[in-house]
Amino acid sequence: MSDEQSSAVIERAPARATRPQSRRVFEDVCKQIRQDVTLGKLRSGDKLPSERDMAEQLGVSRAAVREALRALEASGVLEFRKGVYGGAFIRDMSSTGVTMSISDMLSLGNLSLDNLTETRTCLLSFAVRMACERATEEDLAAIEASLEQVDRATDMNSRIAGIGAFYTLIAAAAHNGVLQILIEAVTLIATDLLTKLRPQTVGEGLSQRRQPIVNAIRARDTDTAVHLMEVHLGQLHAYVDAHGGAKVLQSK
Incomplete structure (x- = not known):
């Protein structure tokens, strides 16, 4: 990481600048860090300055900086590492923040198992449609x-783990980074739910039930592939619901 990158967050304000404090001043810090990421001044893996240095350069309290960093961690922008070389780092692009947000809403009862299935069905149906157009032989081999x-x-x-990989690899075959992140997020929640339910038959006969989806994608038969995925997800939803999936989601 270059000196220019490491100082991106703090270069806009003069040293020891002062400005009125407020309960929401941490939002300004969040905004500035997000802006630096958007502009490419901060990239995945870059380490932020220390809380003290950021507070001095931005003219805010360390408490405001700390609150901003924690908010950015919760939203998936930052990760904290321990040890001598630890600190706050820009997280690699991933579905972590999205997964945490959806999972929290499910736990609070603001979202339902029906909501989750509807969203998965929409996302995966679109991914299958895109995969029929864009999937390479390598993509299809990985799914199989x-x-x-x-x-x-x-x-x-x-x-x-194999079940989760099936969906995320279909997302990868769509070759759309945003779609892939969203599908990975809801897939993590779904596989976590399966782990907690631990149904005895999970995974049995998987190839027989899902191979037709792959065959349709390989044949570039979009309508059939989308229909098979929607039917499959509907059956999976009915199975999970019958085994108490809704209750498990809200008890996480």
Whole structure:
């Protein structure tokens, strides 16, 4: 990381500048860090200055900086690392923040299992449509390998990991980064739910049930592929709902 990158957050304000404090001053700090990320002055993996340095340069309290950093961590922009070389770092682009937000809303009862399934169905139906146009042979081979992983798995955790991979690899085959992040987010929640439910039959017969989806994508048969995915997700929803999935979601 260059000196220019590491000082991006603090270069706009003169040293020891002062300005009126307010309960929401931390939002200004958040805004500035987000702006630096948007402009490319801060990139994935860059380490932010210390709380003290940021507070001095921005003319705000350390408490305001600390609150801003925690808010950015909660939203998935930052991650904190421990140790001698630890600190606040710009997180790699991922679905973590989206997953946390949706998961929190589900736990609070503001979202339902029906909401989750409807969203997954919309996202994955669109991903399948895009995959029919854009998927490469490597994409299709990876999706099929995920099916084989579940069939070969000898423990529940490996099976569930393979199930999650099936959906995220279809998202990858759509070659749309935003869509991939959203699908990864809802898939993490769905696989976490399966882990908690631990149904005895999860993963059994996976290839037989999902291979037709892959075949339709390979054949570039969009209508069939989308229909098969929607039917599959509807069946999965009914199974999870029958096993108390809604209650588990809100008890996380």
